[in-house]
Amino acid sequence: MENRMIKTPDEILKIMKAEAMGDMCFSHILDFIKVGMTELEVAGEIERVLLALGAEGLSFPTICVSGTRTEFPHGEPTDKVIMEGDLVTIDMGAVVDGYCGDMTRTVAMNYIRDDQQEVYDVVLRSQEAGLAAVKSGVRCFDVxxxxxxxxxxxxxxxxxxxxxxxxxxxEVHEAPTLNTKSDEVLAEYMPVTIEPGIYIPGNFGVRIEDLAIVTDFGIINTTKSCKELIIL
Incomplete structure (x- = not known):
């Protein structure tokens, strides 16, 4: 199993290309998404753009949830209309030469409440600390x-x-697993996601996810999209 967790330079390049497509798509979506659109419209545009960029498929069905529906980490897009004051969480991935990308960003529509800003800041701080903790030889549990x-x-x-x-x-979900029960140890050339989140029932959720390549000196972060809160 460990040999499969550690990727070759060619495999890493394919993953990086897939993630670059995600970055390009996210940049487009920031201009595309508007109050009054539905989650399904936005998810459909994401998938159209990824395929137009050359993806051979999707890593998983695109997640686009808004408002109180951001409380669902794996929520499926619906015909819910995106409204002013909503947070919108987008989780997407392209497949390139059989290898997956995976990224998540949460944005705000028109304005943000203080409680939303506070949670966003906590998640961002958590995510950046997690990335900083990743290095070969570190236990997944500790990250x-x-x-x-x-x-x-x-x-x-x-x-x-x-x-x-x-x-x-x-596959978009492979070993190793970084959670409270993991006994695996990170090794050089493992691609891993770092994606903490906070989900308050009946209110809102925030998740931020990057895809990082483990090295002896830390990480190569393949996800370049802005993580500071974006208010559209």
Whole structure:
């Protein structure tokens, strides 16, 4: 299994190309998305653009959730209309030469409330700390703990309801797994996601996800899209 977790330079290049498509698509979506559109319209445009950029397929069905529906980490897009004051979470991935990309961004429509801004800032701080903790020889459990402790210390621990990340390759979810039960150790040339989130039932959620390549000196972050809060 470990040999499959560690990717060759050629495999890493394919993953990086897939992630670059995601970045280009996200840049387009920032100009495309408007109040009054439905989640399904935005998800459809994401998938159209990824395929137009040359993706041979999608890593998984595109997630686009808005408003209170951002409380669902794996929510499917619906005909819900995106409204002023909504957060919108987009999770997408292209497939290039059989290898997957995976990225998530959360944006705000027109304005943001103080409670939303606070949660966004906590998630961003957690995500960046998680990325900084990734290095060959580090336990997956410990990366998860870095992210989880920041969220818990801010008072949102009960709302972090999934693991911190996973490996990526020909499947979008591969070993290793970065969570509270993981006994795996990171090694050079493993691609892993770092994607902490906070999901407050009946209110809103925030997730930020990058896809990083593990190295002996830290990471190569293949996801280039802005992570500072974007208000459209």
């Amino acid at each position: 998860d703990k870095v992210c989880r402790d920041i969220i818990a210390d801010a008072g949102y621990g009960e709302y972090y309801i999934h693991g911190t990340g996973h490996g990526v390759g020909t």
